[in-house]
Amino acid sequence: MQKTILLTGGTDGIGLETAKLLAAKGQTLLLHGRSDAKLANAKEVIKQNSPEVHINTFRADLSNISEVLALASKVKDQYSSIDVLINNAGVFKVQNPITDTGYDVRFIVNAIAPYLLTTQLLPLFSANGRIINLSSAAQATVNIEALKGHQQLSDSDAYAQSKLALTMWTFQLARSLGDKAPQFIAINPASFLGSKMVKDAYGTQGKDLSIGANILVRAALDDEFSNASGKYFDNDIGNWSQPHPDALDEKKRKVLIEEIENTLDKLSIKNT
Numbered sequence: 001m002q003k004t005i006l007l008t009g010g011t012d013g014i015g016l017e018t019a020k021l022l023a024a025k026g027q028t029l030l031l032h033g034r035s036d037a038k039l040a041n042a043k044e045v046i047k048q049n050s051p052e053v054h055i056n057t058f059r060a061d062l063s064n065i066s067e068v069l070a071l072a073s074k075v076k077d078q079y080s081s082i083d084v085l086i087n088n089a090g091v092f093k094v095q096n097p098i099t100d101t102g103y104d105v106r107f108i109v110n111a112i113a114p115y116l117l118t119t120q121l122l123p124l125f126s127a128n129g130r131i132i133n134l135s136s137a138a139q140a141t142v143n144i145e146a147l148k149g150h151q152q153l154s155d156s157d158a159y160a161q162s163k164l165a166l167t168m169w170t171f172q173l174a175r176s177l178g179d180k181a182p183q184f185i186a187i188n189p190a191s192f193l194g195s196k197m198v199k200d201a202y203g204t205q206g207k208d209l210s211i212g213a214n215i216l217v218r219a220a221l222d223d224e225f226s227n228a229s230g231k232y233f234d235n236d237i238g239n240w241s242q243p244h245p246d247a248l249d250e251k252k253r254k255v256l257i258e259e260i261e262n263t264l265d266k267l268s269i270k271n272t
């Protein structure tokens with residue numbers, strides 16, 4: 001069956017590889033990127049192998065909450081339904097980790113922007129829809145003060161905490177939204193895949209990106225992922241697994257979501 005799939009961060013790394021594979025399988029692609037030039041390039045590259053693909057591009061910098069809201073509005077204006085959202089865009093190492101609104105860009109791009117995009121787009125999904133969130137083997141207890149922008153973290157701490165935050169809200173929405181909501185699935189695409197993120201962070205070439213792209217395509221399309229809401233797939237072991245214990249703790253998940261909502265309230269006020 002042909003699906004309509006919104007993929008964030010589709011201009012490089014695992015995202016671009018995933019977009020190529022989905023296009024080759026005849027899926028309709030809503031390709032997000034933060035740069036018009038990289039989006040045009042990605043579209044050209046994807047079309048070289050899959051000239052018939054339906055592909056629509058959307059530009060938004062996910063470190064800017066008003067751009068996340070504008071992205072959601074544009075998608076809602078153009079589509080009445082979506083089958084799959086892959087929240088793939090992410091950051092590890094950046095020159096200025098604190099945004100001009102005072103928050104850590106890792107928390108914003110890796111956890112808060114995908115939460116906002118997902119919740120804004122929920123009306124477009126049926127219960128068969130899938131929200132696929134790119135988690136990581138790196139997961140660490142969230143320092144709420146750092147999430148609020150009151151404390152600075154190292155690159156690796158901010159990354160691991162933001163990835164656990166994403167995994168925690170994935171599990172919480174899966175449990176709180178009920179049967180009519182789409183499936184919420186967290187996936188570690190495998191560690192040390194050879195993207196620019198891994199090269200910048202660890203100075204290593206990394207493994208074949210197709211390892212990550214293949215698991216995302218399976219998660220988007222295959223029946224094996226059709227009853228997987230609130231689960232974590234660890235592609236380092238090629239199987240379902242348990243995330244960090246905090247993702248299994250409902251009380252901690254609720255506190256985290258409350259803090260994300262508070263942050264969004266503050267950011268929306270600053271953005272108006």
Ligand SMILES: NC(=O)c1ccc[n+]([C@@H]2O[C@H](COP(=O)([O-])OP(=O)(O)OC[C@H]3O[C@@H](n4cnc5c(N)ncnc54)[C@H](OP(=O)(O)O)[C@@H]3O)[C@@H](O)[C@H]2O)c1
Nearest residue numbers: 009011012013014034061062063089090191192193195197
């Ligand atoms: N590689 C691994 O081993 C590994 C392991 C576990 C999890 N992951 C996760 O997999 C996902 C993809 O990462 P990757 O390894 O493929 O890294 P990557 O090549 O650096 O790709 C990251 C993507 O996110 C986009 N992005 C970054 N900041 C953004 C922003 N502010 N607004 C909008 N888009 C933004 C990038 O856009 P540009 O193209 O413009 O740079 C790029 O398309 C990430 O969530 C990462 O945490 C990767």
